[in-house]
Amino acid sequence: MSTDTSPSTDVNVTPAPAAAATTRMKSPWSLVALREVQVKLTDRNFLLGTGATILLIAAVFALQGFLMSGGAPSFKVAVTDTAAATVLTQAEQDLQASDPEATVEVVEVADTAAAEAMLVDEEVHGALLPEGEGWELVTNGETDGEMLSVISEAVRTTALQENAEAAGTSMEALTAGTTIETRDLSGGDEESRFVAWVAGFAMAMLFYMAAMMFGMAIANSVVEEKQSRIVEILAAAISVRALLTGKVIGNTLLALGQIAILGAVALVGLTFTNYDQYLSMVTEAFLWYIPFFVLGFLALACIWAAAGAMxxxxxxxxxxxxPLTMGLVLVFIVGLSLDGAAKVIGSFVPVLSTILMPMRLLEGSAQWWEALLALGLTAAFCALTIAAGTRLYRRSLLQTSGRVSLKAAWAGGE
Amino acid sequence: MLAVQGLTRQYGELRAVDDVTFEVPAGRMIGFVGGNGAGKTTTMRMIMGVLAPTAGEVVWDGHPATLADRARFGYMPEERGLYPKQPVLDQLTYLGRLHGMSQTAANTRAKELLERFGLGERLKEKVEKLSLGNQQRAQIIASVLGDPLALILDEPFSGLDPSAVDQMADLLREHTSTGVPVLFSSHQLELVDRLCDGIVVLHKGKVVAKGTSDELRGNAPLRYVLSLTGDAGWVRGVPGIQVLDLDGGTVELEPETEEAAQRLLTEAVSRGGVREFSRVRPSLSEIYREVAAA
Structure with a gap:
């Protein structure tokens, strides 16, 4: 047996060890991090899950864009005289006041019969014809409510103008004191509040999901090494700290990568909807959200690792x-339900701030220095949890028989 | 050279390892024997730095072993395994890199060893798909990757089939031949006897015997077997000779001195019909039983 194998491989003459000596610079934690990323990126379930989420987000925006694409009103109306054309010009102006892309196209025809013929052929949406003292809006089938209301309004305006002139006064004099303006103390209008809420909710949701998913991934990856009993081989080759650092960094990068992709898809999606004027507002908040996300995730990462090691x-x-899953659920629920002063205070509480501060930034109720302060607090909290998590991790990692209690892990020797 | 000096590990009231001192000289294979719970695994874990000693230290080439030294020790823990869901070559390459090899070097070396152990066709297979025997071969490869400075192997032969035992033994000899010190624990005493240049016997956390197997045998009491054609009953009456066992013409005896033994032989020859007169070399298991019982 020994005669046929031993001469073939003399361990020290193979080229491998020589090369090893020159490339000993690669830090062990980066190898661990790289492996975490590689394993995840070749995991079909992970890829399918991420792909499905991306598709879902894209679909939400596509649907939104589709539903709103018929949004800019556009009517084609047949007329038989110039007075009607004037009314329609007024109608178009009224429409464009709220939607610049709206149009009212005037089609001049010879008489009522010609207008009705066009209606029957469905070449126009309606026909505006003089009828006695007033007007008649002829349609074929259902009357479009928006068209009716905008033309009615235009008819009133035009008539008022003519009547005013006839009475020797002006339209302005006649309608003086009839205007009403709105003033909103919250600063934004309803639509921008809606966009802020949706974006804030989406970011909160993404953090909750990513923290849960990648946190669990860290715990799983730790316990997998314990369960398969490779951990002692790893712990002998590199320091336990390097092992932990690699795991945490690897998974943080994965989480960050996923959030960046999802965020980019959502921001691009936003440009396809009618909310594209909020792009800069949402983008700015999202850029703030990223450091909150990373620190909020890091604050829990070592604790996840400790939970895995126990x-x-x-x-x-x-x-x-x-405790971690319950904590995250709590943070998510509390984060979404807080309001007023509690919300302001909550936006400085580490981890909770990952949900609340981006929301406040979106609402425009937080200053940049408040965001920085909250980030600083989270960073300080991170330092604490990393120290505690590392301690628990180190002390329970090599206990392969049964669950380690929190007390035992905290007090145990190394 | 690897040395442990006064290594001690206390678990509450229990002193699992008590002031253990021994050396593993360069190029030597040292067998680490002792019953279950004797403290072998605890000692080896402390050598690898996986467990912190309560007292004492591990010395490598004259200085306390550092993290960097230990990163280059090959280790096979008692509780061992590999990532079940990762292909075997990938994972060995990864372990090689953790020991400081470059990607290419680790890959080449892992491939080479896998081929040598008959796993050349299975490089891309997940570990969980390998047979138990092949998983153990992969485990052996994992312990010698990365050009180890020393090898610390906890029960490396347990569960191996005879051909894997031979492959493992060859691999260890190759390492000692290049000056690598090898320490391995085993319950298979014949194997230890066959392979090792020296042994360390641990009992209840203490070193109860150490040295080469000849040295240990040297301490063993002098014993002979005398086999005669006729009845050997007369041996009982010879002064300076203690009869341990008598069975017809064969007697096992313990002489007080070498001279007493020679006088006995002369007498036996003069009486005629000596078939055999030989020194009894105690097996390692016997020595072990003796020191462990003490």
Missing amino acids: ASRTEDLQSTTM
Whole structure:
């Protein structure tokens, strides 16, 4: 047996060890991080899940864009005289006041019969014809409510103008004191509040989902190493700290990458809808959101790793990660329900601030320095949780028999 | 050279490893024997730095072993495994890189060893798809990747089939031949006897015997077997000779001195009909049982 194998491979004459000596610079944690990323990027479930989320977001915006694409009103109306044309010009002006892309096209025809013929052929949406003292709007089938209201308004305006002139006064004099303007103390109009709420909710949701998913991924990856018993080989080759750092950084990068892709899809999607005027507002908030996301995620990452280390089998994970999952659910619910002063205070509480501060920035109720302060607080909190998580992780990583209690993990030796 | 000096590990009231001192000289293979719970695994974990010692230190080439030194020790823990869902070559390459090899070097070396252990066709297979025997071969490869400075192997032979035992033994000899010190624990004493240049016997956390197997045998009491054509009953009456076992013409005896033994042989020859007179070399298991019982 030994005669046919041993001469073939003398361990020290192979080229491999020589090369090893010159490339010992690559830091171990980056190798661990790289592996975490590679494993995830070759995991079909992960790829399918991410792909499905991207498609879902794209679909939401596509649907939104589709529903609104018929949005800019456009009517074609047949007339038999210039008075009607004047009314329609007025109608178009009224429409364009709220939607610059709206049009009212005037089609001049010879007489009522010709107008009705066009209606029958569905070449026009309606015909505006003189009828006694007033007007008659002829349609074929259902009358478009918007067309009726805008033409009625234009008819009134035009008539008022003529009547005023006839009475020797002016339209302005006649309608003086009839205007009403609105003033909103919140600063934004209803639509922008709606966009801010939706964007804030979406970011909160994304953080909740990503923190849960990638946090669980960290815990899983730790327990997998314990369960498969490769952990002692790893711990002997590199420091436990490097192992933990690599895992946390790898998964943070994955989470960040996913959020960046989803965010980019959403922002591009936004330009296809009628809300594109809010693009800069949402983009700015999203750029703030990224550091909040990263720090908020990091604040929990080492704790997730500790939860993984305290389990010894995948089955134990549910109980060891319970405090984290409950905590995240709580943060999500509280984050969405807070209002007023509580919301302002909450926007400085680490992790909770990842949900609340971007919301406040979207609403325009937070200053940039408030965001920076909240980020600083989260960073300080991160330092604490990383220290605590590392301690728990180190002390329970090599306990392969059964679950490690929090108390034992905290007090245990290394 | 690898040395452990006064290594101690306390678990609450229990002193699992108590002031253990021994050396593994360069190019030597040292067997680490002892019953279950004797403290072998704890000692090896402390050598690898996976477990912090309560007292004592691990010395590599004259200085306390650093993280960087240990990164280049090959280690096979008692509780071992690989990532079940990663292809075997990928994962060995990864482990090689953790030991400081470049991607190419680690890949080449892992491939080379896999081919040598008959896994050349299975490079891309996930570990969980390999047979148990092949998983163990992959495990062996994992422990020697990365041009190790020393090898610390906890029960490397347990569960191996005879051909894998031979492959493993060859691999270890290759390493010692290039000056790598090898320490391995085993319950298979014949194997330890066959492979090792020296042994360290641990019992209840303490070193109860150490040295080469000849040195250990040297301490063993002098014993002979005398086999005669006729009845050997007369041996009982010879002064300076203690009879341990008598069965017809064959007697096992313990002489007080070498001279007493020679006088006995002379007498036996003069009586005629000596078939055999030989020194009894105790097996390692016997020595082990003796020191462990003490």
